[in-house]
Amino acid sequence: xxxxxxxxxxxxxxxxxxxxxxxxxxxxxxxxxxxxxxxxxxxxxxxxxxxxxxxxxxxxxxxxxxxxxxxxxxxxxxxxxxxxxxxxxxxxxxxxxxxxxxxxxxxxxxxxxxxxxxxxxxxxxxxxxxxxxxxxxxxxxxxxxxxxxxxxxxxxxxxxxxxxxxxxxxxxxxxxxxxxxxxxxxxxxxxxxxxxxxxxxxxxxxxxxxxxxxxxxxxxxxxxxxxxxxxxxxxxxxxxxxxxxxxxxxxxxxxxxxxxxxxxxxxxxxxxxxxxxxxxxxxxxxxxxxxxxxxxxxxxxxxxxxxxxxxxxxxxxxxxxxxxxxxxxxxxxxxxxxxxxxxxxxxxxx
Numbered sequence: 375x376x377x378x379x380x381x382x383x384x385x386x387x388x389x390x391x392x393x394x395x396x397x398x399x400x401x402x403x404x405x406x407x408x409x410x411x412x413x414x415x416x417x418x419x420x421x422x423x424x425x426x427x428x429x430x431x432x433x434x435x436x437x438x439x440x441x442x443x444x445x446x447x448x449x450x451x452x453x454x455x456x457x458x459x460x461x462x463x464x465x466x467x468x469x470x471x472x473x474x475x476x477x478x479x480x481x482x483x484x485x486x487x488x489x490x491x492x493x494x495x496x497x498x499x500x501x502x503x504x505x506x507x508x509x510x511x512x513x514x515x516x517x518x519x520x521x522x523x524x525x526x527x528x529x530x531x532x533x534x535x536x537x538x539x540x541x542x543x544x545x546x547x548x549x550x551x552x553x554x555x556x557x558x559x560x561x562x563x564x565x566x567x568x569x570x571x572x573x574x575x576x577x578x579x580x581x582x583x584x585x586x587x588x589x590x591x592x593x594x595x596x597x598x599x600x601x602x603x604x605x606x607x608x609x610x611x612x613x614x615x616x617x618x619x620x621x622x623x624x625x626x627x628x629x630x631x632x633x634x635x636x637x638x639x640x641x642x643x644x645x646x647x648x649x650x651x652x653x654x655x656x657x658x659x660x661x662x663x664x665x666x667x668x669x670x671x672x673x674x675x676x677x678x679x680x681x682x683x684x685x686x687x688x689x690x691x692x693x694x695x696x697x698x699x700x701x702x703x704x705x706x707x708x709x710x711x712x713x714x715x716x717x718x719x720x721x722x723x724x
Contacts, residue, residue: 410440468517469561473530473553474546481530481550482508483561484517490562492526493569493723494554498547500574500701503631504535511573515705523716525723526563528554532579535631540642544582544589547572551600552593567723569602570653573701575631577608581644581673584653602655602722604715607700609666611673612645616665645669648676655683657718659711661691661700687714 413436418428433441468482486492499511508529520527532538532546551570558565570580583589584603590596610616610628614636617628632639640646656677660666670686677684689711691699703709 407440407443410436410443413437413440414444468529471553473550476533478531478533479546479549480508481528481554483526483528483554484521485526485562486521486524491558491564492524492562493567493719494526494528494558494563494565495520495569495571495719496528496530496547496551496554498530498532498570498572498576498579500572500576501534502627503540503543503575503578504627506534506575507531511576511701513702513704513706515703515709519705519707519712523719525719526561540579540631544579544586544642545592547579547583548589548593548595551590552595555595555599565599568600569604569719569722570600571604571606572608573606574608574697575610577605578610578644581605581608581611581656582642582647584656585644585647585677587651597651597653600653602657602718603653604657604659604718606659606704607661607663607666607697609663609669611643611669613639613643615672616669619665645673645676648673648680648682650680650682652677652680652682655685655718655722657685657687657715659687659689659700659704659715661689661696663692663697666697685718687711 414429417432417435436444468484470480470482472480497508497512497516499506499508501507501511508531512529517527517529528550530547530550532543532550535543538546547570551568554561554563555565555568557563570584572578572580580603584597584600587597590599605611610632613628613632617625617632617639620628632642656674658670658674660670667688670688674684674686689700690696700711704711704715706712
């Protein structure tokens, strides 16, 4: 097998394995040939959890015809995925709304035309509390995927450090939600079904708003207006602890955001606010960064002690690459965190 074919199979293996490799026919009509299916079963068995590793290691043992058939199925699956996600996102252009007087107090909103009023999923971008935007720091798949599931999707901007404080950023998250709920009827949103989510710094902010009710109450809403919170790969849920073990790469970012006052750091720590009451349910997504694993475990335990429903989704990925990947790929059907997210959303937004 040549290098190009080997690379293609490696790149596309997840797409095939995620949604049955041995199926008789894919959505695009491309089939894995019967003799190829039989060869794959003989070579790797039928356990899909082991098939990716097996195919990567043993793909050269398949015939040229089988590899070609498999490559066609990969191409068809990838084409289906791009068309479904792209069509959903492009069919309905987002509305851009202002929820405050600052230019950064704005959001983009997608609402599925055929499913209104639609449950709302509100996303808060990352960027170390000092950068990022509603447009460039949300995974490309998420708007289309949310629309395909029948959910309205909002991606918000918020004021950034150092011009604004983290406390103001949490206030912006609450204000953006309050603005959407106030206009729910005209926007086609079901205000009784709402989830907050965010990545990285955005994960910290939604966790803070979901555990410290003061931000919501300041804009006339409460935990009763939220069904769930889904922080994605945050690592600053206990700010003093995170700052104490941060290396040189992140210590400046944390100090700029949270300062040096221990009392303020604790006040901005979701884990320190996780005693009841909280938002009703949490799904904590993370990759295998050591600080993220520790921070998510501690927040999960604090939420459980308070009687709050909490689930954890842990997925492969290390360092900044894994941290970026879980945001970039979440919403892609073949990314392992996507079905976990989908099942949890169906449960909390039912």
